[in-house]
Structure formats: C-alpha cells, structure tokens
Amino acid sequence: MVGLEKILLVEDNPKDLELALTALEDSHLANEVAVARDGAEALDYLRRQGAFAKRQDTLPVVVLLDLKLPKLNGLEVLARIRADSALKQLPVVVLTSSREEPDLERCYELGVNAYIVKPVDFEQVIGVIKQIGILWGILNVPPPSIRRSKS
C-alpha cells in the first residue's frame, strides 16, 4: 500500500523536529515517519544495526537529512549512503538552514536528490515540508531496490 511508505527524518534540533512533524501531520500524509537524531543513528536505522537490528520493514522512500548533525554530519551520512551498495539508490533530500556554496557543491557532488533551504517564514516552512512529503512520499516512484529491501 502506497500510503504506508516510510519517511526517515534525520534531525537533531527538537524544535525543528517538532515543526517538521507538525507540518507533515498537517499535510495529512499517510506516510509513517521514522526519526533519527544524529548521523550515526540514521545509518544504524538504514543498515538495521545497533538499536535498529530488529527492524523488519522496508527502507524509507526518502531520507530528509539535515546537514548540521552530531556525530556524523549530513554530508558524511550522504557519502556513506552513496558508498553503500544496498543504500546507494535511496532518495536523499537535504533540508537545511544554509545555502552556503561549498555545502551545495559537496551535496550535489555526492549525488543528493534535492537540496531544500528551510525558509524563515512559518507559512513557507509548513508549505515546503508539505510539498516535500507529497512529492517524495506519494508522487515519486522509489527505486525498485527499496521495495525489495524487506529482510
């Protein structure tokens, strides 16, 4: 069932997390949202290791990735995802405060699927997250490897 596809939200800041979850809730998406609070946890989740060793479900249809993260930062997480043969097709959307050029270049070099700068304005934040949820959680057809990824 399409509506049950999962979204992985990687966000360390509780306020940003609350806002993102509120926005996703508001947009009435049926997707389940998994949350990782730092880069290492995100990788653990995706690789089913550590605290997530018993995870049974498929891979998320999209990873919403912040760049400033504890332990491993967003760029490092992205690099490892792209280097991992099981994860490299995973759609990753960077969702960050900064539009600094070095970040942009690095992300696209690593093969990011989208780079979204979080707007300051509340309405716009809600709008942007809604659109991301609709595009990547519903409209976008994820790569076949994700559907087959159930262990």
Place this chain on the structure above:
Amino acid sequence: MTGSTSAAGSQRLRFVSALSALFAVMVGSLVLVGWTLQVEPLKRVVPGLVAMNPLTALCFISAGVSVWRLSNGGSSHSVPQVLGRWCAYAIAVIGVIHFGRYLFGLDFGLDQFLFRGQLGEPGQQVGNRMAPNTALSFLFVGLTLRLLYSSSSKAIHYAQCVNLLTMLMSLVALIGYAYRTKFLYGVSSYIPMALHTALTFLALSVGILCRRPDQGVMAVVTSEHSGGVMARRLLPFAIAVPFVLGGMRLLGERRGYYDAEFGVSLMVVFTMLIFGGAIWWGAASSNRADAERKRAVEELDSFFNVSGDLFCTAGFDGYFKRLNPAWEQVLAFKRDELLARPFIEFVHPDERAATVAEAGKLAHGHETIQFENRYQRKDGSYRWLLWTARSMVSQQLIFAAARDITDRKKDQEQIQQLNSDLGLRAVQLEALNKELEAFSYSVSHDLRAPIRHIASFAGLARQRSGEKLDEKGRHYLDQVLDSAKEMGQLIDDLLSFSRMGRTAMQQSVVDLDALVEETLQALQPETQGRNIVWKRSRLPKARGDSAMLRQVFVNLLTNAVKYTRSRDPAEIDIGCQDGNQNELVIFVRDNGVGFDMQFADKLFGVFQRLHRMEDFEGTGIGLANVRRIVARHGGRTWAEGAVNRGATFYFSLPNH
C-alpha cells in the same frame, strides 16, 4: 729581474744559443777530422797560422754538448743533465791542468796525448800545445757551464760574469788576428790561440749569454724597459766603433799615411763624435719614452684620484701601500692612519677569516677575485665593500678596487624585510579570510535556526490559538512574526554581501545592454501598473563577472523603481558618460525622492538607510553590494542627488 723580456725575443735568443752549441761541436769535430786525415785547412783555417790542438777540439765538442743539454732542461738527475754537468767539470779540469802548466811548470802532457808525433808546428820550436789563454778560457767555460746547471739566480749571475771573461779573451785574440798583432793572440813566447779557437770561444760565450737571456746580467740587456732598449742600441756601437776605428788607425799608420800621434788623435776625435751622437740618439728616444710614460702615469693617477671607488695597493705583508682619496671620504680615516696598521684590523671581525683566505689566494697568484666584506669607519660603524682584486706575485703586491655597497645592501635588506612582511601579511589575510568564511558558515546555519523557530512557533500560535487571544495579543504576535521575518532577511542580505566579497570572479566580456534588458524583465512585477518613462542609451560591452554585474543593475534599477513610486510619470535614464579614455562610466538617473547630498557617502554603507521603513522597505544592503562589486572590478561608485529632485547613481569600470 725577470718578466720584462718578450717571449718571442727570448725564444729567438735560445735558438741562437742552440746554434752556437752546434757550431762548437762542428768546429771541434772538423778539426779532429783534419788531424785524422791530415787536412791542413781544417786544422788551422789559414795556412801559416797555428793549428787547433786536438784536445781543444775535444773540449769544444764537450762544451757544445754541455750547452746543448743546458737548453733542453728536464730533471737535474736525468742522464742528459748529468752528462752536461760532467762535460762542464771535465772542461774546467782540463783548463786548470793546462793553465797550471804555464804557472807552475807541472806538465801532464794531456794535450800531447792525441795525435802524438804529428803535433809539430812549422816554424816553431815547440810543438802544438794548448795555449795558456785557451786553457784559461776553458776554465772559465767549464765554470760558467757548471754554474748554469744550478738554477739559482745568483749562480746564473756569476756564470754570466765569468762568461764575459771568456768573451773578452776570445775578443782579444780575434782583434789580434784582425790587426795582425801577435802579442794579442799569443801570450808572450807561448804558442798562440788558434783563430778558429778564438772564434769558437766567442760563439760559445755568446751562446751561453743567450741561454738565460732574461736572468742575471743579460736581463738588463734584454729588458723591454728603456734601459734595455738603450743597451741594445749602444752595445753594438761600443763593440764595433772602437774595433773599426782602431783597425783604420793601424792600417793608416802601417801604410805611412800618418804618424802614431795623428792616428791616436784621429781615433779619439771620431770616437767622441760617434759615441756622442749615439748617446744623444739613445737619450732622445729614452726621453721620449719617459715623457710618454710620465703622461700615462699622470693619466692613471687622475683616474686614481678622481674615482669614487676605493683603489689600493697592498703588500703581501698585510699593509696598504697606496690609497686613493676615496678611502678618506668613505672611511673618514686619514691616509696615514690607514697606512699605519695592517689592513685586516679595519675589517669587521666576522669577515676577517674570509678576508685572510682571499688574500692568501691572491698571494698564490689567483688571477682576479671578487668578494665582499665590511670595513670600519672612524666613527666605529661599518661600510660594506665589494672588492675586485688581482696580485703581482713577483712584486709581492695586491691591486684592489672596492665599491661601497652599503646603501645597496641596506636596500636589499629592506626589500627582503618588506617581502617577508608582505608574505606574513598574506598568510594572516588568508587565515582571516578562512575565519570569515567559517564565521559566515556558522551564521548561515546557526543564526537562522532560532529565527526560523521564533517565526514558525509564533506562526503556529497565531494559527492554532489566534482566536483565544484578543486583538492586542494577535497584534503582538504579528509584530513578532514581522521582526523574525525582517531578521531572516537581514541575515540573508548580510551573507550575500559577505559572499560577494569572497567568491572568485569569473571574468568575461559582458554585454551590458543585454544585462539591463534581462534586469528589466525581472523587474516586471514591480513595474506593473506604474507609469514609467524609460530612457536608455546604448551601453558598450565591458570586461567583468557577468553575474556580479547583473546584481549591480538589479540593485540600481530596483532602487530607481522603488524611489520613484510617488512619481507620475516616473523617469528613469540608463546611460553611459562619454569622453573618458581610462574608464567606462555608467549611470542610472531617476526623478524620485532623491537624497540630501550631505549623506551621499552613507548611501553605499552596509545597512545604511536614508528613509523610514514605512516609506521605503529594504535592509540597506543593495548599494553596499554595488560598491563592493564595482570595487572588485577596479571601478568607483558615487551618487548625486537632492531631496525630492531625483538621484543619479554612477559606477565606473576600467577600460582594459
């Protein structure tokens, strides 16, 4: 006393020497052949004259060999050298023995040993013996040769003196033959020196003199100096004139043209005349040479004295010998003070060892050297000197010229210092730039987050709980939202301004007209519904970063549109000033609200605003960006305006 004879002349004289050795060997050999084969002309040259003793002939062969060996040099222990030396000994011993016979009556009869029985002389009571003057001459020749085999200059000097005695004796005999005065070639009642013996002695003694032409007594004659020139001119006169005049006098007397007194006076007068003339001639040319030399010396002295460089002669003993006036000017010491102490004492202690080493090289005859050291001034300070020097080992002198390069050194040091300062500054700037980058990165990430949170949560509150609040509460929340939004804009502007200063420029040829066109298209939303009269003149192409220059037009045109909001119609001119060779000047003129010229400078500052927020929105970053971009292109920015009378903004781009 060497070094002043020309190499070619020296070579020629050595050839003469070898020739004389050959002559002696040939004469000796021919005489022996004559004795063996009984060929009288070979033995005595002219019939009726005495024959050459076979031992004399043998001695000549030895002497010839000895002189020949002398010419070839080589190690003093080589076979030819030892042979030459032994020949010399043998000749001397034979000379002593035979001369001793005449002095002490001791007769070993060595000269009677060869061709015994054939040695009778026609018309003489005694047989053919070695004449006493021949024996003495051989003693001299032997002695001379032995001395020449030693290479000390003193020995060579003595050798040449002794050789002169040989020459004198042979000349006496030859003159005797020439004048037919038997007394001169035959000593008292003894057998005379044979004619060819006398000739061969003369040849040998000349050959020996030519052997070492640039040493001993001969050095004076062969010298290239005026004394040598004079000697070579006058000596032939000294030999030929008395000989010829004497002969003529004798001839005249013997023929009875005049008596002895007249003959003597005639000879004296002619001698006076000819020598007087010869000496005058020699003196005149010597005077000329001296005058020429004096002029050359004066010329050199003028250079020496007038030079700003330091010239000196110094002895191998470590003292200055001669200094030019520049020394006193540069070092402030008096000449006498400089001459009184070893020069090394004036050298900076750090360079003394190197200076001594360089002087040592010069003392070993190294041609020219160049090096630097410091010399003390009278006031205790030091001057850097750059030296060029060469030495004359035979004179034990160093000739040196020095240039004061202290100022140059100072300049060099200063340049080096400035360069290293500059390098340091560049490194610091680089670090500062890195820091700035890190700072703005941090601002970009960390400062925006809380603003976003404020805006978002205030927005959520307004949306979800807005009804529970009264009018005032809602107003307050709106103010919070507004401020947060404003703050976000400020941060974005600040970051873009900072980025504008840091990002690398992508230079290309930019069509400014096309940029204006694009900008106007982009401004459509702002211009919609406005009555604006655009005046555009053609803009040329310029060199620069296209994206940055677009930003300039966006900012200037946005401003023009914004500040003419109250005008109907608004007039906006975009153009280019003519008549400037070095730069291209672009302007944007409007008929808007204008500004007070006393704030003209503030216009381009970061976040500087001349209007209230309610009248004209904006953060005040636009013109700061314009100024920064234009400055990065090497251009200028300025503005003219008056309150309510419009404004004109200018920027220039350098013409490449």
